[in-house]
Amino acid sequence: MNTLLIQHILLDGEPRDILIEGSRFKSIAPRLDTVAAHTIDGSGMAIVPPFYNTHTHAAMTSMRGYADDIELFAWLQNHIWPAEKHITPDDVYHFSRLAILEMIRTGTVFFNDMYWHALATVRAVEEMGVRAAIGRMFIESSPGVVTERNARENAALEALRPTLSGRIQLTFAPHAIYTVSGQTLRTISEEARAKDAFIHIHASETEAEVADCIKAHGMTPVAWLDACGMLTPKTILAHAIHLTTDDIARIRDCRCVIAHMPCSNFKLASGQFRFHEVAEQNGCCVTIGTDGCASNNNLSMLDEMKFAALSAKGEARLPTAAPAKMVFDCATRHGAEAFGIDAGVIAEGKLADALLIDLRYPLMAPCHNLISNLVYSADSSCIDTVICDGRVLMENKAIPSERDIIAAAQDACRSLFERLVR
Amino acid sequence: MNTLLIQHILLDGEPRDILIEGSRFKSIAPRLDTVAAHTIDGSGMAIVPPFYNTHTHAAMTSMRGYADDIELFAWLQNHIWPAEKHITPDDVYHFSRLAILEMIRTGTVFFNDMYWHALATVRAVEEMGVRAAIGRMFIESSPGVVTERNARENAALEALRPTLSGRIQLTFAPHAIYTVSGQTLRTISEEARAKDAFIHIHASETEAEVADCIKAHGMTPVAWLDACGMLTPKTILAHAIHLTTDDIARIRDCRCVIAHMPCSNFKLASGQFRFHEVAEQNGCCVTIGTDGCASNNNLSMLDEMKFAALSAKGEARLPTAAPAKMVFDCATRHGAEAFGIDAGVIAEGKLADALLIDLRYPLMAPCHNLISNLVYSADSSCIDTVICDGRVLMENKAIPSERDIIAAAQDACRSLFERLVR
Numbered sequence: 109m110n111t112l113l114i115q116h117i118l119l120d121g122e123p124r125d126i127l128i129e130g131s132r133f134k135s136i137a138p139r140l141d142t143v144a145a146h147t148i149d150g151s152g153m154a155i156v157p158p159f160y161n162t163h164t165h166a167a168m169t170s171m172r173g174y175a176d177d178i179e180l181f182a183w184l185q186n187h188i189w190p191a192e193k194h195i196t197p198d199d200v201y202h203f204s205r206l207a208i209l210e211m212i213r214t215g216t217v218f219f220n221d222m223y224w225h226a227l228a229t230v231r232a233v234e235e236m237g238v239r240a241a242i243g244r245m246f247i248e249s250s251p252g253v254v255t256e257r258n259a260r261e262n263a264a265l266e267a268l269r270p271t272l273s274g275r276i277q278l279t280f281a282p283h284a285i286y287t288v289s290g291q292t293l294r295t296i297s298e299e300a301r302a303k304d305a306f307i308h309i310h311a312s313e314t315e316a317e318v319a320d321c322i323k324a325h326g327m328t329p330v331a332w333l334d335a336c337g338m339l340t341p342k343t344i345l346a347h348a349i350h351l352t353t354d355d356i357a358r359i360r361d362c363r364c365v366i367a368h369m370p371c372s373n374f375k376l377a378s379g380q381f382r383f384h385e386v387a388e389q390n391g392c393c394v395t396i397g398t399d400g401c402a403s404n405n406n407l408s409m410l411d412e413m414k415f416a417a418l419s420a421k422g423e424a425r426l427p428t429a430a431p432a433k434m435v436f437d438c439a440t441r442h443g444a445e446a447f448g449i450d451a452g453v454i455a456e457g458k459l460a461d462a463l464l465i466d467l468r469y470p471l472m473a474p475c476h477n478l479i480s481n482l483v484y485s486a487d488s489s490c491i492d493t494v495i496c497d498g499r500v501l502m503e504n505k506a507i508p509s510e511r512d513i514i515a516a517a518q519d520a521c522r523s524l525f526e527r528l529v530r
Numbered sequence: 531m532n533t534l535l536i537q538h539i540l541l542d543g544e545p546r547d548i549l550i551e552g553s554r555f556k557s558i559a560p561r562l563d564t565v566a567a568h569t570i571d572g573s574g575m576a577i578v579p580p581f582y583n584t585h586t587h588a589a590m591t592s593m594r595g596y597a598d599d600i601e602l603f604a605w606l607q608n609h610i611w612p613a614e615k616h617i618t619p620d621d622v623y624h625f626s627r628l629a630i631l632e633m634i635r636t637g638t639v640f641f642n643d644m645y646w647h648a649l650a651t652v653r654a655v656e657e658m659g660v661r662a663a664i665g666r667m668f669i670e671s672s673p674g675v676v677t678e679r680n681a682r683e684n685a686a687l688e689a690l691r692p693t694l695s696g697r698i699q700l701t702f703a704p705h706a707i708y709t710v711s712g713q714t715l716r717t718i719s720e721e722a723r724a725k726d727a728f729i730h731i732h733a734s735e736t737e738a739e740v741a742d743c744i745k746a747h748g749m750t751p752v753a754w755l756d757a758c759g760m761l762t763p764k765t766i767l768a769h770a771i772h773l774t775t776d777d778i779a780r781i782r783d784c785r786c787v788i789a790h791m792p793c794s795n796f797k798l799a800s801g802q803f804r805f806h807e808v809a810e811q812n813g814c815c816v817t818i819g820t821d822g823c824a825s826n827n828n829l830s831m832l833d834e835m836k837f838a839a840l841s842a843k844g845e846a847r848l849p850t851a852a853p854a855k856m857v858f859d860c861a862t863r864h865g866a867e868a869f870g871i872d873a874g875v876i877a878e879g880k881l882a883d884a885l886l887i888d889l890r891y892p893l894m895a896p897c898h899n900l901i902s903n904l905v906y907s908a909d910s911s912c913i914d915t916v917i918c919d920g921r922v923l924m925e926n927k928a929i930p931s932e933r934d935i936i937a938a939a940q941d942a943c944r945s946l947f948e949r950l951v952r
Contacts, residue, residue, distance in 0.1 A: 480595035
């Protein structure tokens with residue numbers, strides 16, 4: 109289906125007609141003398157790239173607000189892990205749909221996921237029309253032995269691969285260096301290279317992880333991942349907070365991608381990512397993620413951009429650090445590029461992923477600088493329409509079956525926590 | 531006019547009927563057998579206290595996104611102050627209306643303001659139905675001499691006082707210790723005591739301010755304010771970032787109110803307020819403010835609560851710091867109490883200030899913990915209805931004449947910046 113967007117304002121401030129044909133932007137011009145099956149009038153609206161969330165655990169929407177303000181280990185041990193034991197594939201399907209609904213509302217069209225029962229997440233993504241990178245997760249029961257449940261799920265995911273739409277790719281997602289042995293990391297690295305697939309791993313999130321790694325292997329987590337062959341331009345390092353100068357150089361030279369999650373880092377008091385030093389002074393590729401809803405507690409890349417831009421200035425004691433345009437690029441273009449998605453900018457020939465922004469909402473007025481308003485002021489109320497792969501997922505703030513998706517997720521959640529109490 | 535709210539969920543999770551009579555909550559019960567001129571059905575909605583913003587410069591909405599990512603002094607000298615020279619009372623009226631519109635949308639019913647042409651702000655507040663504390667501002671041309679414009683405005687404000695509605699109070703708002711002499715601060719302190727009025731001042735915002743004060747007076751800004759008689763239970767200290775142990779004890783013992791603005795502190799890289807130490811360990815009264823739109827860049831207390839709660843954990847390296855309930859209280863009840871407003875909780879006899887929250891919005895689902903969802907996840911999309919002083923200011927997300935207010939502010943803004951360029 110073709111869609112014609114009439115007189116939407118681009119980031120350069122100019123209004124344009126935009127024709128979407130199939131999944132791509134076909135033509136962008138001051139005026140297009142054409143008709144389309146669907147037309148969206150742009151008076152008072154801007155068109156901007158949407159967000160690409162490079163690290164999350166989507167189905168953890170079920171745990172939004174379930175266990176806050178708790179020390180990290182007690183949080184995992186007493187709250188998160190016991191709940192996760194009871195989660196079924198059906199639960200993951202409903203919680204992933206809730207997550208995707210929230211992502212669409214907050215302007216995100218892609219997420220890089222790591223969670224159990226990934227087939228159910230794949231199903232939710234296919235149905236709801238967004239993009240995702242879904243992890244073959246690895247957690248080991250003992251060194252070199254991936255848990256049985258884990259191996260079974262990965263085999264099922266692999267079997268599904270030939271049938272997936274172009275919006276989904278599979279990654280290798282070993283959880284972390286403290287849950288997966290060096291031996292397994294090396295095997296994963298070889299498989300990933302053979303399949304030309306992405307690797308997605310938590311890295312250098314806490315001081316304890318770094319100290320334990322130095323004790324066990326005589327090197328930092330980043331050096332250890334390098335020794336295991338894990339650092340490639342298709343490797344996403346989630347968090348990467350506690351980095352030495354040598355780690356930063358290694359990440360840059362290997363052209364790895366960092367997924368920066370300021371909200372989660374603050375909430376769990378994991379430490380402050382050094383955005384200015386890592387991204388601005390050393391040129392590492394930094395993208396933005398939200399982490400899961402248990403440690404954020406939402407999936408809004410708008411919140412995440414504001415935290416990234418402001419906390420970088422605070423951390424560096426420098427008001428000029430992390431300017432709005434740079435953070436916006438991290439959350440949009442860099443995220444798409446990192447995953448080889450030919451999108452993230454509004455341009456002819458690119459995949460048609462876009463947000464239509466309501467400029468007549470108080471948070472967007474006045475509009476001295478559209479990107480500044482998006483990074484520092486906007487919230488989901490400002491997002492009118494969401495387009496992914498040429499398909500309109502939300503229009504005029506309406507998403508079909510929103511109420512049903514929320515009700516089903518709430519039912520699944522109630523039932524999960526009833527089983528948990530028993 | 532009476533309003534009946536049917537089966538809205540309170541913070542304790544129980545649905546209740548709530549009758550508002552005039553400006554107060556008259557009755558709250560499981561079921562009320564009564565009728566009212568106006569009825570709001572609460573299925574799927576919660577009722578919570580609204581936000582009280584204890585430090586802002588409302589009319590600076592005009593400068594949202596106008597000058598970001600710039601060093602503090604260059605920002606003031608080259609951007610903010612030149613623009614402010616051209617602002618007229620009419621501009622302030624339109625920019626204040628835009629600010630109040632944004633506040634209502636984001637759930638705020640009160641703001642403590644410090645800005646030029648305050649009569650215009652008073653007019654906007656009276657018309658739009660919110661509450662405010664409006665400052666008689668003081669900035670001196672030379673020590674002991676308040677600028678002529680300033681003195682004239684304060685006289686006009688004073689003349690207006692007998693005519694003001696109960697929603698507005700006037701404060702004494704000397705800008706800061708580096709723009710107002712000790713002699714004038716002492717005079718203000720005496721006048722404020724005589725009138726039983728609030729004092730509102732920027733204090734200990736930057737390291738330079740502290741260093742300069744120690745050099746000039748041999749003591750910290752907080753000690754200097756005390757020496758000038760400025761520390762009372764009716765004194766609001768905006769920022770209060772750089773505090774010694776002695777400063778913290780002094781603020782606590784004098785029962786001063788701190789207005790904490792995490793977004794502005796991060797954006798201008800002023801330093802990190804030590805929430806855990808000041809509020810939790812030492813029991814100082816901490817409230818939340820947004821600062822003006824030039825340094826935030828919005829007036830959303832929802833953003834501010836999330837920043838306050840998360841940044842406190844990061845600063846203290848303690849995930850248990852600044853729990854959601856405490857931060858919510860700072861943004862609601864403590865703000866109201868600090869200004870002697872008999873509101874901030876939903877209870878019989880209290881002034882009827884309230885928000886109706888849409889629990890069927892993805893950011894609010896599931897609802898394990900309503901306060902956690904409000905602090906860590908919600909944005910303005912979750913706010914359905916806003917009530918202030920018994921009057922419904924927004925219902926079902928609609929505010930009368932919203933589009934006109936935005937258009938008028940945008941016109942005034944365009945004209946201001948055209949004058950500025952000339």
